[in-house]
Amino acid sequence: MASSPTVDRKLARNPVSLRLYKVLGTSFQDESTREAMDTLSELYAVPALDETIPGEYAGRARKNLRRDMEQKLAEGSRQFLAAFSEVDQKLDELQHHVAAMHASCDDAENQLKLTNDASAMLLDRAGSLSEARQQVESKKAVVTMFLSVFTLNEQEVEAMTSRDIPVGKRFFKAMDKTERIRTDCRLLMTGQAEPTRAGTEIMAATSSYLEQGYDKIMRWASYEFLQMRDTQIEVGEVMRETIRRLRKRPELLAQTLTPLSQTRQTTLMSSFITALTRGGPSGLPRPIELHAHDPLRYVGDMLAWVHQAIAHEREFLESLFDVKSDGRMVGSVRVLNRNDDEERMIQELMDQAITKLTVPLKVRVQQTIRSQESSIVSYKIANLLQYYLITMRRTIGEDALLSTILSELTDIAYKIFYDAVEAQGRALLRPTLDLDDTSLSPPLAILDHAQILREVMNVYESSLLGDENEVEKAAGFRRILDITVDPAVEMCTRGSEEKKRLRPRWDRDVYVLNCLSYLQSVLEPFPFTVEKRSALQDLVEEKVLQLTEDHYQNIMGDAGLAVISETCAKHDRSEPLSRVPATLPSQVQAALRAFSEWLSGLEVVQSPRLAQLTAQKLHIQIHQAALRRMAQAYEQICEEVRRPENRYEAAATLLGSERPFGQVNSLKLLFGLE
The missing domain is CATH 1.10.287 (Helix Hairpins)
Known part of the structure; x- marks a missing residue:
């Protein structure tokens, strides 16, 4: 229901309304208002819910607000005064206490002064003691360090x-x-x-x-060292270190190595005898003495065993002395440095280790050498010994006992071989040519002797180590060539002279050339025989010159030109050549006719006598040399016939009547000389 204007005006004049309007229009958001409200809310408690008259509590509060505030302020003042009274009391007590403290402090200051004086003395004393302690600690550290460096501990x-x-x-x-x-x-x-x-x-x-x-x-x-009784030994690091330290004291090292040397001697000796008589484990390899019937294998097996034992011994000693292997091939030269003490010591120990086994080795090898009858076997054994001698000298040194023994055995073997070969050479010099044998080929004795020489050369070539030069190779075989080839050459020459005296028709020159050529062919494949082949070549060339001269005389006689050629060569020109009986025109005509007939024969191409030469190149060489001299002789005859002072009538007709018609070039073409 809407209000009337009259009512609104009445309300507007009502003080309460005006107050409400004012209150409702006032803002309470500022800080002071909020604080005032909080104070009021604390001052007045919340009204009871069972108040009889609504708003009674609020009205009473508004009415008594001033009084309540004054009471509140008075109560606060009383509380403040009570608090300050208590504080004042406490201050009085504190003042009395401070006075007492001042009195105490004076006593304390006196005591403190005395204490400070005593403390200063103590501090000075403590400082001195501290410095002394530091010095003692420093000295102790130095002494401790010195003792740790210059003394051994108990362990x-x-x-x-x-x-x-x-x-x-x-x-x-x-x-x-x-x-x-x-x-x-x-x-x-x-x-x-x-x-x-x-x-x-x-x-x-x-x-x-x-x-x-x-x-x-x-x-x-x-x-x-006394326990090292095996042929192959592994050396531990501790042992190598021990030897390295003992090397600083050579006298102690030598004394220590004495048991090792004795042990290794006994061990190698026992192992060698076992290898000779019992063989390896379970009989393999078989005992060496089972091959005593084969001298070369018997000696080779013994030397090979010794060489292998030395190789194992060297490996052991290199490991013992901690010496790295130089990778040297077997038989190559070992060069020692001036200060190579380890190498010298190793060689000495190796030499001592094989001392005992050299006795049975020497006895067996020497017996085998002296029992040989074949010169080939003797040389093979000698050559085998020579090979191991060189190898051992390069491995353990020339002064080692084994090297000395091998040198003695090698000398004995070569002496036996040389004696056998010299005996064969002396046998060749005995009269052995069969007077009824017309053959011009080398005799059976030369063939057998050359076969032995060929085998010996094959053995020598196979035994070379490969590092020898040509001079060394030739020097090593020179004596053998001298005692084998020289008797054969002497047999050919001296025996042929004896047979020629008894059988004049026998062709000695061709026989000697055949023998010399055969010996050359035997020596030719081997480069170390170049000196002896050169000596044989000198003899061959000498015989070739003799045979060439003889062959020239023979073919000149067969061709009918011998007398005329000799007359032309000796003509002193005191009279015309046409007046000399041997060179009358008729004689010249007859000689040229005979020469023409000879040119039509087979002797121009091949001589029956020279066909018996086994060396075809000598046949060709001698025949062509003789034909060349024949062509020169024919040329001289033609020149003399054409010479006016020799007064040959129709000289051109005389020479042109028979082949080769005075044409020397045609004759050379016919002979195959140009």
């Missing part, structure tokens, strides 16, 4: 001296420290006028420990 002393501690890393470490202590101590004592007591005591103590250490490793190594 290290025990490792050096106790037999219960084995030779090994711990022992070697202690030994290294001992040697280092001695070196450092020696350096510290250098330059001092007199050795210090500490240095002297350190050197004495370490010397004692070091001697005990060397004695320990000597006894240990000697015991280990």
Whole structure:
């Protein structure tokens, strides 16, 4: 229901309404208003729900607001005064306490002063003690460090001296420290006028420990060496280190290696006898003495076993001395440096190790050599010994016992071989040519002798190591060639003269050339025979000249030109050649006719006599040389006939009546000389 204007006006004049309007229009969002409201809400509690008159509590609050605020302020003031009264009381108590404290502080200051004086003295004393302690600690550190550097601890002393501690890393470490202590101590004592007591005591103590250490490793190594009874031995790192340390003391090392040398001698001797008589394990390889019927294999097997044993021994010694192998091939030269002590020691030990087995080796090889009758077998054995002699000299040295024995055996073998070959040569010089044999080929004795020589040369060539030069190769076989080829040559020449005297029709020159050519063919495949082949070639050329002259005279006689050619050569021109009886025109005509007939025969191409030469090249050489001289003789005859002072009538007609019609070039073409 809408209100009337009259009512609105009445309400507008009502104070309550005006107050409400004011209250409702007021904003309570500012901070001061909110704080005031919070204060009122704290001052007045929430009204009870059971109030009899609504708004009674709020009205009473508005009415008593001022009084309530004043009471509140008064209560707060009383509380403040009570609090300040308590504070004042406490301040009084504090003031009394402070006064008491001041009195106490004076006493404390006096005590503190006394204490400070005493403390200063204590601090000075403590500082002095601290400095002294630092000095003592520094000296202690220096002494401790000095003792750790220049003395051995209990464990290290025990490792050096106790037999219960084995030779090994711990022992070697202690030994290294001992040697280092001695070196450092020696350096510290250098330059001092007199050795210090500490240095002297350190050197004495370490010397004692070091001697005990060397004695320990000597006894240990000697015991280990006595156990090395196998042909193939593996050397441990501890043993190599032991030998390396003993090498600093050569006298101790030599003393230590004595048991090793004795053990290796016994071991190799026993192994060699076993290989000779029993063979290998389970009989393989078979015993060497089973092949005693085959001298070359018997000697070769023994030498091969010894060589293999030496190779194993060298590998063992190289491992023992920690020497790297140089990769040297078997038989190649081993060059020693001036300061190569390890190599010399290895060679000495190898030489000592095989000392005992050289006795049975020498006896057996010497018996085998002396029992041989065949010169080929003797030479093969001698050559085999020569090969191993060279190999051993290059492996263990020329002064080694085995090298000396092999040299003696080689000399014996070569002597037996040379004696056999010289006996064969003497047998060749006996009269052996059959007077009824008209053959011009080398005799059977020469063929057999040359076959032996060929086998010997094959053996020598196969035995060369490959590093010899041509001079060395030739020098090594020169004596053999001298005692084998020279008797054969002498047999051919001297025997042919004897047979020619008894059988004049027998062709000695062709026979000698055939023998010499055969010997040349035997020597030709081998380069180390070049000197002897050269000597034989000189003899061949000499015989070729003789046979060429003889053949020329024969064909000139057969062709009818001998007399005329000789007359033309000796003509002194005191009278015309046409007046000389041997060169009358009729004689010249007859000679030219005979020569023309000879040119139509087979002797122009091949001589029946020279056909018996076994060397075809000599046949051709001699025949062509003779034909060349015949052509020269014919040319001289033609020149003399044409010469006016010789007064041949119709000289051109005389020469042109028969072949070759005075044409020397045509004759040379016919002979095949141009």
